[in-house]
Amino acid sequence: MKSYNASLSIALLCLSGLATAEPIGEVDTVFKFIGPDHKIVVDAHDDPKVTGVTCYVSRAKTGGISGALGLAEDKSEASIACRQVGPISFVGKPLELREEVFSERISLVFKRLRVVRMVDRKRNALVYMTYSDRVIEGSPQNSVTAVPVDRATPIPVR
Numbered sequence: 391m392k393s394y395n396a397s398l399s400i401a402l403l404c405l406s407g408l409a410t411a412e413p414i415g416e417v418d419t420v421f422k423f424i425g426p427d428h429k430i431v432v433d434a435h436d437d438p439k440v441t442g443v444t445c446y447v448s449r450a451k452t453g454g455i456s457g458a459l460g461l462a463e464d465k466s467e468a469s470i471a472c473r474q475v476g477p478i479s480f481v482g483k484p485l486e487l488r489e490e491v492f493s494e495r496i497s498l499v500f501k502r503l504r505v506v507r508m509v510d511r512k513r514n515a516l517v518y519m520t521y522s523d524r525v526i527e528g529s530p531q532n533s534v535t536a537v538p539v540d541r542a543t544p545i546p547v548r
Contacts, residue, residue, distance in 0.1 A: 411435055411494065414446065426453040435492045435505060437516075439485060442476035443537050445492075445505060445518050468503055470520040470533045478539055484546035485509055491518070509547050514539050 411433035420428035431451050437443045449468040485507070492505040501522055508517040516539060521532040539545055 422454045425455045428453045437491055439481050441481055442474055442478040443472055444475045445470055445472040447520055449503060467531050468520045468533060470518055470535050472518045472535045472537050474537055478543060480546050484548045486548055509545050514541050514545060
């Protein structure tokens with residue numbers, strides 16, 4: 391029982407490092423007679439290691455019967471805008487030069503939407519990119535944004 395609890399604790403700690411999405415809003419794009427409409431959704435993702443930075447990601451969400459059942463594959467297009475929403479500070483260990491901040495399934499099994507943070511040391515900025523990937527083949531479609539950090543606050547990097 392102790393090893394089960396330890397394994398569960400480790401798994402939860404690993405998952406807690408990824409940000410969770412907070413729905414901001416949505417707009418319908420295609421009316422569906424049966425099931426939810428196709429739509430564009432906007433979610434907010436707080437960076438779990440950088441207090442004061444939030445990323446807003448918009449993406450298509452497939453409706454209809456397959457969308458309602460969770461069987462639809464959402465499109466690969468997404469847009470991202472990250473902004474400073476408070477004083478920037480860094481939580482925990484130094485940042486990796488490239489690190490996944492958020493990942494969400496956008497098809498039943500094979501496709502994921504990802505948000506990656508990169509550190510631009512020369513300009514003291516945090517660069518965020520969103521893209522989707524598949525087990526076999528990903529999409530080159532992506533979106534990028536950057537958040538400048540005051541030079542008085544150096545970004546801690548490994």
